[in-house]
Amino acid sequence: MICAAGLLLAGFLMQGVLPAALYDWPERWVLPLQEAATDWLTYILRRSDIGGRPLIAWTREFSAYVNIPLEFLQSLLTKGWLIPGATAAETLRIPSLSWLSVTGVAVFLTYGASGRGLAILTAATLAYFAVFGLWEDAMLTVASVAFIVVVGFAIGLALGTLIWRHPRLETVFSPIFDVMQTLPIFSYLVPVVLLVGFGPLSAVIVTLVFSLPPMARATVLALRQVPPEIRELGDMTGASQGQYILKMLIPSAKTGLMIGLNQLIMTTLAMVILASMIGAGGLGGEVLQSLQILRFGRGLESGLAITLLAIVLYRYGSALAHRRPRHDATSTLGRDLAIVGALIALPSLAGLLWPVAQRYPEALTITSEPLWSGAIDFVNLHSGEKLEALRVFLSLNLLIPLRGAIMGMGWASVALALCLVGWAASGPRLAIASAAVIAIIAATGYWERAVITVHLVLVGVLLGIAIGVPFGIWSALSRRAKSVIDVAVDLIQTLPSLVYLVPIVMLLGPGDVSAVLAIAAYVVGAVIRYCDHALRSAPDSLIEAVRSTGATEAQVFRIVRLPFAVPGLLLGLNQAIMLGISMVVVTALVGTRGLEQETITALARVDPGRGLVAGAMVCLIAITIDRLLAAVARKASTVPAAPTH
Template sequence: MDLCEREKVVAVASISFGATSLAPLYRPKWLPSSRLWVALGLVLLFAAYVGRDLLPDGLYVWPKQWLLPLLKMSNDVLNQLLRRTEIFGEPLRMWTRAGGEAIGLPMRGLQNLLTTGWTFPGSTPAETLTLPPLSWVSVVLAATYLGWVAGGRRLAVLAFATFAYFLIFDLWAAATLTLASVAFAIVVGVVFGLVLGVMLFRWGRLEAVLNPVFDVMQTIPPFSYLVPVLILFGFGPVAALVATLIFALPPMARAVVYGLRRLPDHTSELSSMTGASRCQGTSKILLPSARDDLLLGVNQLVMMALAMVIMASMIGAGGLGAEVLRAIQSLKIGRGLEAGIAITLLAVLLYGYGHSIAVRRPSHLYRPQPVRHLAILAAILIIPTVAGIAIAPLAQYPAELTISTADFWSRVISWLNSNWGDVFEATRLIITLGVIRPLLTILRDLGWVSIAACILCFGFAAATLSCCPVLRHTHPHRCHRLLG
């Protein structure tokens, strides 16, 4: 078969966070072009809108007899699973809470190290042993030093400025609590995401099973699974950790699959030629080669983990999310804005750490000195913390050195409401009455059949267009002719 006879056979890389595949697309002669599909979809919408009074109502309103009793079924299933299921005579929630506590031990240790310290109760108050958390000086200097080692001067300045912001605006306890929770969630998410991504890349059948699960995890509103998580894992940081992982894990796993599928064939051939085992080839050749796509997954993981901070505070996570939640409930806009900026700075800093470590190249001019770095880091953490036992300002940042812009922002909001309130209200009414409600009315008049058919036509148009990036650099004129 020569090139002219094969011009209708197009290799299409259909890669998305919903599904990842690499398969040939055969476009028969009878298949319309993308323009015709789009035109057909628009014609269907126009015909449905014009014929609203002529066509049957069943084409516009979903028949009640077709409604499925999913609400009752889901309630029965969840009630059976959460409240009546037993394993070895114990309720399911007892096992899940025990497992959650085991998973949350490292997170609680990190929270104690940064925020609360340790308390070992004795028989009398005098025998109670209390170990303080790390000094704020230690944490700031350690974060700055790690930033300098990982990413140089810019990251060190960013780390110092971020933690200084926490101190100056009296957000230290909340910020360190959020840092401990989110950092642990990110580490767990990266590890599980890498493992799941490699498994999906190796076994296509597992991908077919888990892809719908990932779709549900990403699209279901987080409030929908907060109640089951509360029942299974109780109220507290562990439940917040589980809810965060449910929301943030799928993008990391899919980014791993996406990066590994994009690698050229000679990368896998190189792994085989070197005699590496499958595990060695994956860890030392394939994953490093897909580094840029893995960083995209890490970025999404960090952003989604911090996006869950506020909602996780509703089930006992605390931290900066609780500060924002309290500010919203009490209409303290300024305090909420300060906490929101802190969350943003923390997200940028955590991604900066991960990105800097991932893109570092081995240097042949300087020999790595891990022992020296660990010794300096240990000195930074221990000396100010021990000195803080005798010098109170080293143990706790002086309250008189903190500031707050909450009153300023409250006055700004009041001034805007007083002087521009009518403009804001008019804008709201224009958007609501002039855009949203007419659009809702039009969609209702179009009906579910025409909208479903239009979406199907647009899907065929997108599938037809997807061949263009593959042929763009090889045969752009044939790609243009093929698409009509």
């Protein structure tokens, strides 16, 4: 590490002495990957023929069939059906499910899974949708999430089972899954829209790309944790491979599979805002529109709606994952189906007589937008000059100097420094790969933009650490503080990413400083949680033994807690940086100028190659950082023995 730091310092000090090509890749040597990627994608999408028809014709036809169940769910929950007749009077309109029916069924299901607490939370969440005028948007989101979850669960289960049966495939799928989760969504929006058209189905496909890997990986892990006795039982009963997998293996792995399903739901909800850019609509569309016209109140209401929906679905999924079957209990399936049928039919019939039972009256909706707008105006009026001074200070004294320092080191010294770190942490393979990534970024002409992206993430994560670590320590050392901090962290981690941008942009305006503060706000929850978990990893017996020697709490923290926490803290740093990279992609919407802006520009200009190459550079940066920090964490996992005297 010291050698790598010295190499970076030497590169910075030797500016003007070393060849300029080691600092800024010569333009005449830049690889034309963007043009090549655009030409290749254009050929694949528009000119390639399959059975005498272009690829787009096949994908559009296929998407029309796939869109049928999605449209059915949307019609069932919010749109209803319109059956045209010869005249307007003969046109038949079949309404969607009553808002009371949806509420009743949801409350009944959550009560059966987890009891009264979750049922009350579910009722309050659905009431929030109705009272704040978000019912239709919320139901569109629920329909999309339901469709994605069913499709994603089926594909993820199949892929995970395939990898479990053939372990060598993991070496193939693991990097593919890494790319799927780190490639910015904006970089592949254009190809997806060209293939299946603008609309909800495009949003579903884009969301699946990001949400599928957690389900597949959870499936592999769950199947590997099934006791070998289950395999022996399958052999004893003479079960075929299919019978063993479907009737014995998968039921035995239910808990792990439900955890994967839970992660699938959470990652899907995390994408609803970005997916709204290509026609998903729903709550994500409300948040995106609020950012575009700076309506913080409406954006916050919609963001909280997504958060509440995420909490309800997360707790419902967790309850199902940890619920144990009762073999001595009589089946209640018939009774449950009858209750669900009644909850659907009775409000729907009542809605024919009383419209209030079918749709929540618009006249009874409320909004908190004037309150939040007034608060923003008040802050701008009384603290506008201080906020502007903060923006200028951070820009002139932190962001610009850091960006200049990294640019001054040059791509070559950064590549060599990462090579040394990779060699020390893991060996020659990681060393060569890390250096190659920097060289590729420079060779594609994206070095300066990559530096802009990295320095925004670095400053945002450091600010998040500065804010989050004290709270993480406090949470680890105090049970009372933990109970309060956990609630705040749950809220922070489930708020959609764009919700952080709206108030910051309204207070500080667009630009790099707003992006950095949004990144800090987005990662602080993960910093608190990982810090808390890491500091609790030391054995209680060892802590008590050190205390018995008369050590103070500060000494216990330094001698025992901190050494045991190092691997967990490094893992937390890794996750914070990954979250920062995912957030910096979103900050392109407020005027940052790094690689993330390239993906937005490519989307606006319908230049798929440019977007994919820029997105691939972001992906390479994220994977490289992940591999380096993971290797360092593994090397630090050997905890030094605590003194016994």
